[in-house]
Amino acid sequence: MTATLERLPLLVRDWITGFFPEPVRWLVSGLLAIVAILAVFGLYFAYLTLAERKFLGRFQNRPGPNRTGPFGLLQPFADAVKALTKEDIVPQAADKLLHFLAPCLVVAFGLISFAVIPFGRYLIPVDLDAAVLYFFAAGVSSELALFMAGWASHNKYSMISAMRALAQLISYELPLLLAVVPVIMLSGTLSTSKIVVAQGGWTFGIIPHWNVLTPWGFAGFFIFMIAAVAETNRSPFDLPEAESELIAGHLTEYSGFKYALFFMAEYFGMSALCGLGVTLFLGGWQAPIDILQVVPSYVWFMVKLSCVIFCLMWVRATLLRLRIDQLTRLAWKFLVPLGLINLGNAAFWHLSADWSGPLQIVRWAISAAVIVIPFVLIGRTLSSGLAPRTYRYAT
């Protein structure tokens, strides 16, 4: 039963490809994968927007959308219809071609990242040997699309926001990669499927061997997630589209469906990055407890992904937006040094792999100290001299 459920997507694929002659089956199965990702994540995107609005509403003590359909469940479709029927305005002075290309490319680049994420035990669209590298290569390409949007709009605010976006993305590329390298070092491969397999197994059947449950993995996961929030331009790092200063930045001159495309790309990017985070640190499709393996692996993946994304929404609802100097300072003075130290920490972990018995405790203690002490010291040094912030509320 479990095995059948596990293989269900494969069975469906084989059933469909069975209708086609042998020579074109590979093509059909490839197309099927694309269609499946588009359908699943299109729907996921639609309900993510609804979930975000609902959650934000609850965080801010209001109900959120609840008029369209039961509990507002039809709201995403209403939004889609609205976006499609709105007038598509292109500014007179815009660089027309680039103005059109930017939203298309941004969605395309957001989508191709999904190709290497293992959604389940048998569900990985392309099992590349250098999958992690591919993911980042696809990720950096979307920066270009942002630049194109800013440039093509022929608008000062858009341009400034594009430059900001580039600076921010380049700054946070570094901690992101530094957080990933330890995982690659420890699992000895760049292939996402093998990284997930390397995290299999349980101690006593209840403690999974996920990377996040080691000192370096824990630190790496947090660096990764902070950088991921910045990479996807989400609050509190949403400077490039700050409404109050840049009137929505590179999105200013977009309307209608193109605007919706940018929105979609943001959620695709977030899902992809969180998916990579789940893959690298949270054990991918592995079940958290041995006996829970009866639940199919792809379900676990989606559950973990949703949890991580929920945390991002929580962060968005809680934290205030940073200033640009605070943003870059956080990256260069805090995350990058910590990432480098964590790299050394992972190397230590790798070298001490054969310590056993009481040395195991020493290993944990050293590894934890190596990450905690710099965290405290760098944090203190950076925040020394800053007076505690005071807020004045209207009385």
Next chain:
Amino acid sequence: MTTLQLCLVISSLLFCIGLVGALSRSHTILVLLGIELMLNAANMNFIAFWRFGASPTAATGVLFAIFSIAVAAAEAAVGLALVIAVYRHQKSVRLEEANRLKG
């Protein structure tokens, strides 16, 4: 024409496009971009010879390509920094105006 020769022809043409660009454009950044194209063409040769050459087991071609990509990145960074520095001095990015050391 073997596949290797086809690869080499393509890379030669890419090299020459880069050369023509570097020769004909006066904007310094475009000249630099032309040179980057020439570098890319050279890299293509490394890979082509590794893939179709006499001894593909030796990974020399790939390693060379990796190192050369690294060097190209360094070259681009320094080159564009130079462009900015020259622009600050001369208020111009035309290459032929940067000729103070002429004889």
Next chain:
Amino acid sequence: MNLILVLIGGLMLTAAAVAMSLRNIIHSALLLIGSWLGVSFFYLWAGAEFVAFAQVLVYVGAVSMVVLFAVLLTRRDRQDVVVAPETRTRAISALLVGGSVAGLLVSAVLGTPLATGPAETPTLTVKDLGTLLAGPQAAGLLIAGVILTVALLGAVVLAATDSGKEDAS
């Protein structure tokens, strides 16, 4: 097999050629990025997966960003990105020189009997590459690292404004 190569090559060469003849530098740069992507497709086609992704990361992710920044930093207003047409003599001479080099190279390639190895794709996993880079080629890796660091510092020094001087001017 060759058809795919011709397609990739054709796209790459067209993109490069058009990029080198456009007036608008931003368009040129973006098209060149397309051409670099073409090169990375060529690497993928040739089975050098790692090099292909490294190419995308370095060229599309880093070099192109630096280029775009440089373009935006070296202009006074928006029209500056559209450069004046070049003189005809220079274009012609460039084409002549480039054409002769191209002729020479292509004839050399076609005229040389090249030894070719086995037809199947050589297998080179990322792990092999890593072992090579960390083992026998470690010196090269270190030197590349030093070069990158020095270049980074040099670029910062070159491009940084000397605040005192800037105030004076």
Next chain:
Amino acid sequence: MNLPVQLLWLIPALPLVAAGIGALTPRGGRPIAAGAAIAALIGSFILSCLALKTALVDPAAHLTANFSWFDLGTGTFRLGWLLDPLNAFMCVMVTFVGTLIFIFSLGYMKEDANFTRFFCFLSLFAAAMLGIVVANSLLLLFVSWELVGLASYLLIGFWFHKPEAAAAAKKAFITTRIGDLGLLLGMLWLYDRTGTLLFFDNGAGCLEAGALAGLSSATLCSGLAVSTAIGLLIFCGAVGKSGQFPLHVWLPDAMEGPTPVSALIHAATMVAAGVFLVARVYPLMSADQALTNVPLHALTVVAAIGAITALMGAVIAVAQNDIKRVLAFSTVSQLGYMMLALGVGSWVAAIFHLLTHAFFKALLFLGAGSVIHAAHHEQDIRQLGGLGPKLKVTFATFAVGMLALAGFPFLFSGFWSKEAILHAAEGWEVSHLPLIAGLIAVVLTAFYMTRLVSETFFGHGRSHASEHAHESPAVMTVPLAILAACSVLIGFVGTPAWPWLQSQLTGEPVHPHGWFEGAGLMMLSILLVAFGIGAGLAIYARRTRVTASQRDPIEAKAPSLFAFLGARMKLDELYAATVGKVNSALAVVSDGLDRYVWAGIVNFLGRLGEFAGVVYREADEEGLNGGFDTGSETLREAGKVYSRSQTGDAHAYLRALAVGFVVLVLVITLGGLR
């Protein structure tokens, strides 16, 4: 619980981490920096004790953990850790004394603004020193050796705003560098000969029989064995670091650093590193002992240098007036003893003395530090005096240290270790001169230490500072007390009756030789010590100094000798006059040569030319000049034309490059030049 040798690196790693923490801590974080440093060193101490336990399981074995550092081409560079009783004892000593000195520094440096920096440097030093000790590779040892030098430089110059301190730091760094050059050359030569720098590597190391046989069988053109030459080069490093004659001049000046630094680096540990180095490469140093047809044995040189240093240091110490300088010269002298012991073939005695000396000399320096702290940074013993009743703990512990250093019989550790050295020197076949030098130094040591104590603690206060002295806080006196206890007890591990340390170090049972075998020598040295202390008391304690300006009794008798010794035998001036002057002299000689000899020749040739010129002028002006003028003009024109090609137009260059390429290839292929 034993410490496996694979984890030996943790011993230096802990202080290194502490140094890193200290470096990252802002100035306000005093407890963090000091706490990390002390905790790390205590951790290292515990690990060292465990390591000692491991090492003593089989004292004869050399436990190693080697690993390859990096590959270069086909070769592999390997480093490693080594654990045997020798370095295990060193580890325990360094960490134990170091811990006490760290704690003492808490009090001594309390008012210093750069407290965290101080502890950062101290930890760095401790890490490097422990690195020297645990290294199983001459390269790793050398790296740590240089790091120790760096830390020493930083710490001597810790108060760099004082010009003397800055100069002393520079002097220490440069002087030891001269020795280190020898060490580096020796290391390179050794690598060239044996292909490895690992000490022990299952029979393939450079200190093991295979390599040594090759080294001692090869000879140089002068008949010297290669092992002798390499050994002497390595010994150069030890001479520089251990303050041996003639490179001892930096050590007294190094007293400009804070006193805990003097205690840690320039008394207990770093200067002992030279002795440790020679003991570590002892198989290499003694490889030529079996050869009879060589002109020189390496160890003979070591013994000679040691004897000279021991005597010279003791003589100079008699006439010093700065409390720390007296101790510094006594350190020089004691290090000479250790070298002497190494030279006469008893490295065990040298290490024994090294260990006991570390304890009592650290005690003396810390005691001096306590005095200086109490007397408001007054270091001149003529200005002190009468401190005994005021600083009771300091006085008591200082007296213990003094008696240990003087070699007071039976109760104090210095006696036993000094006896061991003298006993070894007596048994040396080559010469008895080291023994005689050692015995004279015994008298002098007892004498100048008595002088120091009498001047400092007896009589009446002779200045404002000494009259208003007050005892140091417990954080400083407790380490003193612990060290004093150790100074007494540590001696009993190596008495002739129970030579435990000796047997553990060599790994073979040493039978306690009879009470009477060395009794004659022992009686003699006891008499000499008694004579020295008695003379000191008679001259200095019976009639104590009344005013600070009063002349020293010896100075009154032999003013010129006293002044000569007080100026440290004028060795600094000698170096300035020789090494410094040689440069100037060479310059003068070159100038003279230039001015008279070469200039004469040139002038003579010039005259000849002048004459010939007169002859030729006519012909020249008429015939040749015109031709040359034309030629020059043509060249200039050509230059102008050529410089026109330097258009400054990068495009043109690139174009020329491309065209040149095409033309070159065409010429080669079509022209059949291939």
